[in-house]
Amino acid sequence: MSLGIRPAPVKKTLTVAATPERAFEVFTAGFGRWWPASHSIGESPLKLAVIEPGVGGRWYGLLEDGTENLWGDVLDWEPPHRVVLAWRIGADWTFDPDLLTEVEVRFTAEGQGTRVDFEHRHLERMGDAAESARASFDSEGGWSGLLRMFAAEAAKAS
Amino acid sequence: MAYGNAAFAALSDPTRRMVLERLAAGPRAVGEIAEGVPVSRPAVSQHLKVLKDAGLVSDRQEGARRIYTIDPKGLGAVRAWLDQFWDVALDAFKAEVERVANDEKGDAP
Numbered sequence: 151m152s153l154g155i156r157p158a159p160v161k162k163t164l165t166v167a168a169t170p171e172r173a174f175e176v177f178t179a180g181f182g183r184w185w186p187a188s189h190s191i192g193e194s195p196l197k198l199a200v201i202e203p204g205v206g207g208r209w210y211g212l213l214e215d216g217t218e219n220l221w222g223d224v225l226d227w228e229p230p231h232r233v234v235l236a237w238r239i240g241a242d243w244t245f246d247p248d249l250l251t252e253v254e255v256r257f258t259a260e261g262q263g264t265r266v267d268f269e270h271r272h273l274e275r276m277g278d279a280a281e282s283a284r285a286s287f288d289s290e291g292g293w294s295g296l297l298r299m300f301a302a303e304a305a306k307a308s
Numbered sequence: 309m310a311y312g313n314a315a316f317a318a319l320s321d322p323t324r325r326m327v328l329e330r331l332a333a334g335p336r337a338v339g340e341i342a343e344g345v346p347v348s349r350p351a352v353s354q355h356l357k358v359l360k361d362a363g364l365v366s367d368r369q370e371g372a373r374r375i376y377t378i379d380p381k382g383l384g385a386v387r388a389w390l391d392q393f394w395d396v397a398l399d400a401f402k403a404e405v406e407r408v409a410n411d412e413k414g415d416a417p
Contacts, residue, residue, distance in 0.1 A: 160391045166402050168409040176405045184404035186396055268398060273387055 159271035166264050170257040173264045174230035177255060178203060201235065203227065209235050220245050225252065232256045240276050251275055318362035323347055324355045331365060331378040338374065 166173050176184065178201045185199035194215035202208050207224040226234035235253040240246045256267040318324055323345060330341045338356065342349040356376055359365040367376045 158387070160387065160394055162394055162398055164398055164402055166405045166409075168405045172409060173405050176408055177401060180404060180408070184397075184400045186400050266398070266401075268394065270390060270394060273390070 159269050159273065161270075162266075162268040164266050164268070165260065166266060167262065168264055169230075170259050170264045171230040173257045173266060174233070177201075177257075178229075178233060201233075209237075222253075226254075230257055237270065249275060318358050318364055321355070321358075323351070324359055327352060327355050328359060328364065328378060331376055335375050335377040337370075338376070341376065 168176070181201045182199045185196075187196045194213035194217060196211050197214045198212040200208070200210055200212065201224065203224075205224050205227050207227070208220060209222045209224065211219040211221065213219060220238075222236035222238040224233065225236050226232060233255050235255075237251045237253050238246055238249045240249050251270065251272045254267075254269045254271070258265045258267070326345050327341055330336060330344050338349060338353055341356070342352045345352055347355075356365060356367070360367060360376075365376050365378050367374050369375075
């Protein structure tokens with residue numbers, strides 16, 4: 151790897167005043183109750199956010215206009231201790247089934263509550279597509295194409 | 309939602325995309341970048357500043373020259389965005405868990 155930047159995982163630790171069972175249940179089955187509606191890709195507002203239970207379950211958003219936005223899937227499912235989700239949204243804001251970044255959430259009883267250890271890792275893989283595109287700079291799939299996608303997104307956002 | 313609006317805003321300009329594409333081919337000084345772009349050198353410097361502020365390029369001093377390189381992953385901004393994104397999401401999660409837990413306490417005799 152000749153180019154130096156490897157983004158560190160995003161890590162968070164918080165304590166919630168509930169049992170691990172409750173915390174796990176709310177995080178997964180109750181996902182749609184707390185996921186911020188603003189956290190959606192797509193043009194239509196987010197209506198519902200879902201994590202389907204069990205390994206292979208889908209993680210997606212249902213938009214007001216009926217579109218379904220797939221974000222990823224469940225990689226590990228160990229209630230009430232741990233869930234690992236695949237986040238397959240690339241730096242270009244599109245779903246890429248070949249992209250694997252991992253969101254791991256662990257729930258550990260601590261006193262009367264639960265410590266939640268959160269990690270979103272392998273963020274550098276979001277750049278792998280960009281990196282290989284770099285090698286084929288002149289191709290449509292290269293930086294030019296990537297930048298067009300960025301630009302399209304920017305136009306949407308403005 | 310967007311990974312760092314600054315990055316997208318920076319990329320919305322065709323000249324800046326051109327500058328970035330020049331840098332994608334390898335590290336360059338301002339003068340070298342300006343050769344491939346149909347705007348003045350001061351304008352290129354200005355565009356580089358915007359790209360740098362957006363976390364898309366970085367620079368280093370090499371003798372008398374300042375060399376610009378693309379953030380190889382273009383991910384500085386993405387990571388910063390995700391970091392903030394998860395703060396907001398996990399705050400909302402905590403609020404919901406504790407709301408549920410409190411409701412249950414309230415229901416208890």
